[in-house]
Amino acid sequence: MSLKEILNQPSHFQANVGASGLDLTAMPIKLQQTFTLPVADDFNDGAKDAKWLTSPIPPPPGPAHTFAYSGTNSITKTPIVEGSYRYAQSFLRSVPFKLSSCKWRVHQIQGFTPPGYVQSEVWGTIGPDGEPDENQVLAVSNPIQAFNLPVVSQSDLENPPTYTLTTFTFPTPPTLNANTKYAIVIRHIGTATQPTNSVVEVYRDQNSPSPANGGFSWLSFNAGATWSRGDQFAPQYSNFNYQVDGQEINTNPPTPNPFPVETGGFLQFDFPDAQPRDIETVYDDPRGSVELETRFIWNILDGSAFQFTPLEWGLHMLQGAIDAPPLSDANVASKRLWELFIRPSASSNNLSFIPIVVDASGNRLTQLPSAPTSWQGYSNQGGWFLLPINAAAGVPITVKVLRQPNGGVIFTVYKNDDPNQIVFQTTASPPLRTLAGEYHLDIGHSHEAPGSRFRFDYFKLSGEIIEPDSGEVILRRSYPVKTKVTGFRMDRVLPAPGSRINVRIRSADTLEALASATFSAAIPATTAGSVETGQVELPAALFFDVKLEFIKASPGPTLNSFDFTVAQEAVEEDQPIILSVDEAGPGLVSAISSEEGLSETANTRKLVDGDPESQWVSLGASDGSPVTLQLTFLAPSGGNELRNVNCLILRNTNLKALRVHIGVTTLFDGEIIEDDVLIPFSLFATPLIQIEAKMTKVPNQNKRIGEVYAGQLLLALPNFDAYDPRRRLFEAGSMRTLGGKLVAFRGKDKYASRWTVRLVDQAAKDEAERIFAKNPLVTFWPEPRFRPRALFDVGWKLEEIPFPYTDVLKPAGHTLEAEMEEI
CATH class of the missing domain: 2.60.120 (Jelly Rolls)
Incomplete structure (x- = not known):
């Protein structure tokens, strides 16, 4: 049963037993960078450095720029009847200028109140005659309410006696280039259908001797999609009465600014x-x-x-x-x-x-x-x-x-x-x-x-x-059962030849021995792109230190993620394992999920119903939506209760990626390969334990778990020398004694076994006796590799053959015999 622990968050590396020369505040992990703070300029040489770039002094504004057409040879009114009407006057100037306002001869009719408002716009043009282009609206004036326009009586409607222009101001004056045709456009927004005289009238001269200021009048009745020249309806040129005001642009270059x-x-x-x-x-x-x-x-x-x-x-x-x-x-x-x-x-x-x-x-x-x-x-x-x-x-x-x-x-x-x-x-x-x-x-x-x-x-x-030449971080892991580190995978970037990250490992069965042990040589790795993978050959142990050693060849390497794979020796060797009685057994915990709310449901109860074939199934099937499961330990008198746990066993699960945690404390974060798996961690006294189910082995399936064991891994025994498992036919509630203890059966047809192990060393023999004395009930996992789902809560008795030797080699070890009955 292999576990892959994945380290890809800053917190994973901050939980270390030693680090130097590295920046562990963010991913990727890299050599600690410090920034010098040298004097850029102290202004003591009396001459401003050319690196100080200052806004130049622009040339002064050019003179006012005004042009108009005010001819009244043959005046005609041009009503804006609908909102889709647009009237325009194109023009051409020989100097660039900024257009600040324009004026139109536009009136409302006395006795009527036109609705909406009138505005002018500046458009670019196309073609040699300067036809307005609806795709080039360069500026829009402030609007004027139509009922505020100058009034003309109906008798003077055809040719108002007073020549009056209305000013339209542009809040953002456009800059217009020399020798380029533009057009000013007038429109009425919010026109009235009835009465028909509630319109505004724009005036033009239909008998102009020439195009005004290099341009023509234009008419559009479809919002500017197509245009007609105004003089196509008259014998002479046609120009609107208008005026344009602005300021000529000074094209002289700016001068250098002496300040600061x-x-x-x-x-x-x-x-x-x-x-x-x-x-x-x-x-x-x-x-x-x-x-x-x-x-x-x-x-x-x-x-x-x-x-x-x-x-x-x-x-x-x-x-x-x-x-x-x-x-x-x-x-x-x-x-x-x-x-x-x-x-x-x-x-x-x-x-x-x-x-x-x-x-x-x-x-x-x-x-x-x-x-x-x-x-x-x-x-x-x-x-x-x-x-x-x-x-x-x-x-x-x-x-x-x-x-x-x-x-x-x-x-x-x-x-x-x-x-x-x-x-x-x-x-x-x-x-x-x-x-x-x-x-x-x-x-x-x-x-x-x-x-x-x-x-x-x-x-x-x-x-x-500035980076140091090297840096390192030491990550420590402890396990309740002897474990092997079998391999690692590292995603890193080496920006310069010679930059590298070395992986070194040391192991021992006690912290004292670990502290005095030397690290291995840098473990050889196979490289594929930015990923290195390596195989580890070390004996199984209870404690490991993994040292990641960063070596710089300017710039230094960076680490995106690091993961390593471990396997428990007892499970790999199929050794019988004794655990504390299951703390997550039926009636001992409340199981809830983040999908289903704060109350236990029939679905979440399947996590702890004692039957690994009856699976909890998530409601969603997306790997992008993790589900958090919480097991809360219950006291017999009600409420919550602390329980000591140092491992979980998941049986019959399709999970691949998961995180085991207690609040913000992460116990395991990584991937599992098999469907039945032991996840060991440091001993915690806790009222609950949480599992964040992230991804499934086949992507985007409903997440499934058949059963969760929570408790303590107490002892891994040598392999059986004799093992006699049986299924006893009992009715639920039956009672019997076993090793001087009264055993009540929770269900019918129970597991029972007798077994013998030989060559047990003194420490393991003493630990087995201590566990027996303190734990009348235990959970027994007789064949964790061959039959990983066969896990039994048992009462037991333990006997030792009272001679610490074999016939051939007298100090070789002890012999233990035990009898177990499932409760």
């Missing part, structure tokens, strides 16, 4: 007044991790500067491609790992801080003075103030952000160069998210720090990743 300046041993960022300034700065040098240390002094340049909105100026640790600033908000949001907002208030001489991390799910979290031990969602909360308040200017501030073993960070901020003068220190944050690309620092990003000067003395940033 390196001066007096500092990198200095100045915001002399309340005006925003883009001096975002990125350090163009990839780092090994997210650690940072810096020191700065804040001074006030304008005490009257005041800012109402929350400031987000500060330090941002990013991961990804290193882009030259300015960085868009979306760019920073996609890369940030942690941030420290430094919020100045020049008008009140205060400074506060907001630490922020981005966790593995992409959530921005912060830790606040109101809850200084928990991380919560960030939503522009207040932060940690530098105390005393109203006295922050000129105070040296040191910032440290250090990665923690859990993958998170701790922020520490202190003042006056004294680590004991803590401004704030967070607890370890949740693990930071992991992104692709380089770690790098961004300073500022926000354009606002009104009336402030920040002078940074130095920056220390994470440097090289």
Whole structure:
């Protein structure tokens, strides 16, 4: 009966008896990595390093850019009758510009109240004439309620006497290229069917001498799917009355930004007044991790500067491609790992801080003075103030952000160069998210720090990743019966030739002997891809140490999983085994399952009904849905009771992968091969035991177990020299004496046997006598390999032939005889 124990979680390796040089906090297991924190720049050479990339100064805006068509040679009204109507005017400009608004000559009719609203849009075009393209909607204006449009009387409907334009403003002005045709489009959303005069009228000139501004009027009656040129219905060109306003784009290149300046041993960022300034700065040098240390002094340049909105100026640790600033908000949001907002208030001489991390799910979290031990969602909360308040200017501030073993960070901020003068220190944050690309620092990003000067003395940033040359972890296993380690399997990555993980094992029957034993040589293994398998040749023992030895050839190896296979010697040799009487027998336990609730059912009762052929069957058949079974030991007087257990026996099961545990304490986590299996573990006094049934031998079957034994493995005897098993025909409830004990039979037709074993050593003989004296009833497993389901709760008597020798060799051993009757 082989058991495969699978180790693929950090906790499996953290439960060790010795480890050095390894990072056991997360999978994969690897050599302990430390990150140097060298000075990236101390700003003492008087010249700013070219690695500090700052947003350039953009050229000044170009002049206002306006064009229109206001001809009124032959005015005609063009009603927007239905919501599917679209009217457009295309145009062509020789300079690029940003379109901020457009104006249309559009009216409502006096005496009627048109519903809905009117909006304008900017579309791209196709074809040489600039036909509007419904797939290129570039911008949408703010809507205007239709009943707020200028009113025209019905008598003046054909040609309003007053030339009035209505302005449509674009909240996000589109940038339009030179020598490219675009179109402005007008539409009425929420038109009325009746009365028909509850429409809006758009006016155009049907007798234009030429295309206006290089474009034409266009009409669509199917939401822009197809268009017709407006002058196809008139003898001359047709143009809507309209106007476009914007600002010409200055195409001159930006100029280098002198800020921040390196001066007096500092990198200095100045915001002399309340005006925003883009001096975002990125350090163009990839780092090994997210650690940072810096020191700065804040001074006030304008005490009257005041800012109402929350400031987000500060330090941002990013991961990804290193882009030259300015960085868009979306760019920073996609890369940030942690941030420290430094919020100045020049008008009140205060400074506060907001630490922020981005966790593995992409959530921005912060830790606040109101809850200084928990991380919560960030939503522009207040932060940690530098105390005393109203006295922050000129105070040296040191910032440290250090990665923690859990993958998170701790922020520490202190003042006056004294680590004991803590401004704030967070607890370890949740693990930071992991992104692709380089770690790098961004300073500022926000354009606002009104009336402030920040002078940074130095920056220390994470440097090289340093690994030790080797590391090891020792995993210890103990068993109540002699056990052999037969093989192992290891899934590992060896990123460099010469990197390797050696497996060494030692064994003994006592802890004292184990501690003094030497480990084996590295066990040879066969490699297939990233997997190594090896066979182990060691004698059976009660205690084993498995040493995993990591050897680096830069970079070092990593371990994804390790499993080893063991087999109990007594079972493999088919030796008779004496166990404590079954603690999970009928009426002694309550059996429940996570599928069926907190009460025992007829199905879960089959786990402990004494019949291995009657199987518990899970309700679901998916390997992706584990089922947890719980056996709770019952006291005769009611309630729960502690029982001593060091093994389980599962009979008639189709399980492959399972976990045996008591709450959070795992006793076994791995795979079984046979349908009947002994699972030994360390002795526990417990009121319950749990089995997490994970997978079946044939994938995705209903999980099945015929019977569960829970108790103690007391003794494995040598093989029988004589064995006489019988089936006695008794009626249930019959009584008889056996070895001076009164035995009551629970059922009919019971197992009985007489057996003899010879050459029993003194220690085993004494243990058998001790067990007999203390256990009037035991569970007997006479042939665990040949008949693994033949397990009997018995009363017994034990006799010793009182001479410790054989005829040939007098000190060879003792002879034991026993008689057993199933109860």
